[in-house]
Amino acid sequence: MEDDTGRTLDVAIRQYLEERYPQLAYSFHEAASLSDEPRPDAESVLLKRWRAVLRLQVRISELEEERDRLSEQIEQLQGAFKFRAPPDALPASGASASMVLCGHRGGITAVAFHPTYSLVFTASDDATIKVWDYESDGRLEKTLKGHTDAVNDLHFDTHGHRFASCSSDMSIRLWDSTHMECIQAMRGHDNTVSGVRFVPSGEQLVSCSRDHTLKLWDCETGYCVRTYVGHSDWVRTVDIAPDGKLFASGSNDHNIRVWSLSAPHALHELTEHDHVVEVVAFAPKPTLIQIRDAHAHGQTSKAPPSTAGGVTSTPSRMLTTDTSEGLPSDETSQTGDGGCVGSSMVLFSGSRDKTMRMWDISQQTCLYVFEGHTNWVRGICFHPSGRYVLSCSDDKTIHIYDVNSGYCVRRLDGAKGFVTCVACKHPAPLIAAGALDRELRLWACV
Known part of the structure; x- marks a missing residue:
């Protein structure tokens, strides 16, 4: 069959040459030992072959573009190692920001690192989201428009x-x-939407609003699956537990509520803050391990005072001394996805009462009160090592606390306005904070 196809192609070439180069056609005829028997299908063979060549050229071009795109992604991933430091690294005492990025026309309300690329995203009162490449000297990559009013929060799914x-x-x-x-717009709240978080599976997300409710959304359809009612005032903040089964909310009613995704009513209510709760954040697995180990070895609140920004810090108040029963153990704290289960949840909260608190959800008990800020606590995030928790405040500072001792080990200054949000890059420590002065600041950990 292949030999017959080859002979047909030889005849097609000879016919092509006969029209343009008769002498060459005769020489080719003799060299190829072709017969004079006509082949009706020969005329279309050459045309088909040329078309096949053109299709292959197009495919080659597409593959080359894909290769270039993947090479660029590899360079971005390799670039992330420029900021890599020891897992427990922190900015130097009194260190100024490594970068100060400007571009928003309104105060920055939220900041988040891309889980994979060397990009940091900021949301603003100017109704935009900006994308910055911190590996390229803070170059502004993109400005995303779509919202028609202040953007209050943003959050990535697990894979980015x-x-x-x-x-x-x-x-x-x-x-x-x-x-x-933008691939989906979801509407259903009756007032400002102040917080949003993906469920770890990425198939659903939870939002909170000034309409006093929280809602669970299906990301595929954009439909509201469930509405949670319980707060009596503006729900300011929401966060989802690592196992994806529980979530917590904080409100202008001064209370924190803990909910199950599968039930419309709150499971627990935490009431010790005496002002608006601005932020709640579940402790990730590395932080839970640090807390568990500290309690197991009796190390809490025993560290010596340390220097934070040139000022000797004082320890925060530990309200509960016997908390080991409510903290995770090696046998009970791990699930298949690396999360934590029911009775081992630890929650942090920040409030306008100028404090940050650490709660044992299973015992509904406040374990620590982290003090030191002189104005509202607006944001919380966790260091990749698990040893530190960071808080930002309207006092224009960021405090870094040791979760084992309760001491403030660093204080980062420099903002000219209230610091509204803070984030830490995982796994390479890099701290970003946004403020109402419209500037994004980044600190390298050394």
Whole structure:
């Protein structure tokens, strides 16, 4: 069959040459030992072969473009190692920000690192989201528009393929973080949407609003699956536990509520803050391990005073001394996805009462009160090592606390306005903070 196809192609070439180069056609005829028997199908063979060549050229071009795109991604991933430092590294005492990035026309309300790429995203009162490449000297990569009022929060799914944003325009938007485009708009709240978080599976997200409710959304359809009612005032903040079964909310009613995704009513209510709760954040697994080990060895509140920004810190108040029963153990704290289960949840909260608190959810008990800020505590995040928790405040500072001792080990200054949000890059420590002065600051850990 292959020999017959080859002979047909030889005849097609000879016919092509006969029209243009008769002498060459005769020489080719003799050299190829072709017969004079006509082949009706020979005329189309050469045309088909040329078309096949053109298709292959197009495919080669597409593959070359894909190769270039993947090479660029590899360079971005390799670039992330520029900021790599020891896992427990912190900025030097009194260190100024490594970068100060400007571009927003309104105060920055939220900041988040991309889980994979060397990108940091900021949300702002100017109704935009900006994307910065911190490996390229803070170059502004993209400005995302779509919301019509202040963007109040943003959050990535586990793999970084998508992120969600929420706004005072009462909407939630789902974005493709590769193509930087909006792929879904969700509406259903009756007032400002102040917080949004993905469930670890990435299939659903939870939002909170000034309409006193929280809502669970299906990311595929954009439909509201469940509404949670219980707070009596503006719900300011929401966070989801590592296992994806529970979530917590903080409100203007001064209370924290802990909910199950599968039930419409709160499981627990934590009431010791005496002002608006601005932020709640579940402790990740590395922090839980640090807390468990500290209690197991009786190390809490025994560390000597340390220097934070040139000022000797004082320890925070430990309210509960016997907490080991409520803290995770090696046998009970781990699930298949590296999360934590029911009775081992530890929650941090920040309030306008100028304190940050650490709670044992299973015991509904406040374990620590972290003190030191002189104004509202607005944001909380965790160091990759698990040893430190960071808080930002309207006192224009960021405090870094040792979760074992309760001491403030660093204080980062420099903002000219209230510091509204803070984030830490995992696994390479890099701290970012946004403020109402419209500037994003980044500190390298050394």
